[in-house]
Structures are given as C-alpha cells and as structure tokens.
Amino acid sequence: MRKYTDKEILSCVDHTLLRVDATFDEIKALIDEAIANGAASVCIPPSFVERGKQYANGKMAICTVIGFPSGYSTKLTKVIETADAAQNGADEIDMVINVGDVKDKNFDAVLDEIKAVRMACEGKILKVIIETCMLTDEEKIKMCEIVSESGADYIKTSTGFGSGGATAHDIELFAKNVKGIKIKAAGGIKSVADAEEFMALGASRLGTSSLIKYLKEESK
Numbered sequence: 001m002r003k004y005t006d007k008e009i010l011s012c013v014d015h016t017l018l019r020v021d022a023t024f025d026e027i028k029a030l031i032d033e034a035i036a037n038g039a040a041s042v043c044i045p046p047s048f049v050e051r052g053k054q055y056a057n058g059k060m061a062i063c064t065v066i067g068f069p070s071g072y073s074t075k076l077t078k079v080i081e082t083a084d085a086a087q088n089g090a091d092e093i094d095m096v097i098n099v100g101d102v103k104d105k106n107f108d109a110v111l112d113e114i115k116a117v118r119m120a121c122e123g124k125i126l127k128v129i130i131e132t133c134m135l136t137d138e139e140k141i142k143m144c145e146i147v148s149e150s151g152a153d154y155i156k157t158s159t160g161f162g163s164g165g166a167t168a169h170d171i172e173l174f175a176k177n178v179k180g181i182k183i184k185a186a187g188g189i190k191s192v193a194d195a196e197e198f199m200a201l202g203a204s205r206l207g208t209s210s211l212i213k214y215l216k217e218e219s220k
Contacts, residue, residue: 003196006215007038012199014063014092014184014207016043018160027052035059037212040205041092046085053089063092063125066117069161071096071131075113082120092125093117094184094207096159097143099134107146114150127154127184127205133164137173144177154205158187165189168197175202192218 015034017026027048034042041061044052049064056062064085067078082093095117101109118126128150130143147155155174157166165187174183185198186207192214195206 002192003200006219009192009195009199009206009215010038010212011040012195012204012206013037013039013211014041014043014094014186014205015039015212016160016186016207016209018043018045018065018068022048024048024051028055031056031060033212037215039212043092043094043207046081046088046090049085049090050088061091062089063094063127064090065129065159066093066095067098068094068096068129069159071098071129072100075109075116078113079116079120082117083122086120086122086124090124092127093121094127094129094156096129096131099131102130102135102139102143107142110143111146111150114147114152118151125154126152127156128152129156129159129186131159131162132157132167132170133162140170140173141177144174148179148181152181154182154184156184156186156205156207158207160187160207162187166198166203168201171198171201171203 017030027044031042041063043063046064053062066081067073128147157170166185183203184205185203189208
C-alpha cells in the first residue's frame with residue numbers, strides 16, 4: 001500500500017543532473033521534465049545556472065552545488081562560488097562541508113564556513129551536504145547540531161558521488177537530532193519505496209535523478 005500520492009512525492013523531488021559530461025540540451029530536458037511533473041527544483045551544475053534560470057522562465061526553482069563533490073575547497077572559494085551562483089539566478093544552494101575538518105574535530109571551522117556561505121546566499125535556500133558515508137554516527141549527530149545552529153535550511157545526506165548515499169538509518173538519526181531545520185535525502189534512492197520510506201522518516205526533499213522515471217514505470 002502506497003503511503004504517499006505521486007504528487008506528494010514529486011513535490012519533494014530535487015530533479016538532479018550533475019554528471020560531468022552533461023550538456024545544456026540535457027539540462028533543458030531535465031527542466032522540462034521537472035516542470036511537467038511538479039518537482040520542487042532542478043539541481044544542476046553551477047555553469048548551467050544562468051542559462052537554466054532563463055530557460056525555466058520562473059516555472060521551476062534552480063538549485064546548484066557548491067564545493068562539489070569533495071568539499072575541500074577553501075571557505076573563500078565556496079563563498080565566491082555561492083555569490084556567483086546567487087547572482088546567476090540560483091534559488092537554492094547545496095554546499096558540501098569540509099569532511100576533513102569534521103574528522104579533525106575542527107567544528108568551529110565547519111560552523112564558520114557554513115555561516116559564511118549562508119551570508120553569501122542572499123536569502124536563498126541553503127542545504128548542507130555532510131556526506132554521511134564518510135562519517136561515524138557520533139560525527140553525524142555533531143553535524144546535526146552544527147547545521148541546526150548555522151542558519152542553514154536543510155541538512156543533506158550525500159553528494160551521490162561518494163561510496164554510499166542516503167539510508168533509512170541516517171534519516172532517522174537526523175530526525176532525532178536536528179532542531180529547526182529540514183532534511184534532504186540524496187543518493188541511493190533506488191525505488192519509489194525508498195522515497196516513501198525516507199519521507200515517512202522525516203525527509204522533506206529527495207535528491208534524485210531517477211525518481212520521476214520510477215514513478216512513471218510504476219504507473220504503467
């Protein structure tokens with residue numbers, strides 16, 4: 001028995017295309033598909049934001065990524081990337097933390113960096129990718145605390161470029177430990193059932209390149 005309607009699921013989807021070799025024709029097709037299906041946003045590479053914004057013509061929110069996918073660029077680089085993306089028309093920003101700083105317990109630096117990106121966002125929605133596949137549960141809980149404190153809007157599981165993506169365990173862990181922020185599950189959404197499970201556990205955004213296709217296949 002389905003827990004959510006197609007419309008409810010699609011309204012949570014950040015329809016994503018972040019392949020290195022993506023073309024603008026593919027980005028346009030992604031935007032068309034997102035608009036036709038009522039997605040929350042399209043998540044596209046920074047180099048396509050300005051053209052994507054013009055093509056969407058106000059019909060779809062444009063999301064892009066910062067410090068992606070490694071997260072180890074400097075704070076200033078991430079700030080400049082963010083300001084550029086905002087100027088180019090991005091409505092939402094998904095930034096990657098410096099995982100090495102988390103491993104070093106350099107938590108003040110992690111928080112400072114997120115706050116700096118928050119300031120550069122110019123009021124846009126900010127999601128913070130913590131790359132859960134690289135963190136212990138203790139580190140994930142600490143990141144829930146830091147992201148909650150940072151002024152960001154969402155904590156996000158994964159880039160989709162690491163060794164693993166979202167899991168039910170991580171979404172449940174986030175839901176128990178975040179305060180005043182939302183949850184985005186990304187990477188590893190292999191079916192409609194996965195999407196419904198993550199939503200039921202507390203995710204209000206789903207980063208996926210394939211969920212629209214899965215829903216179409218299920219409805220045949």
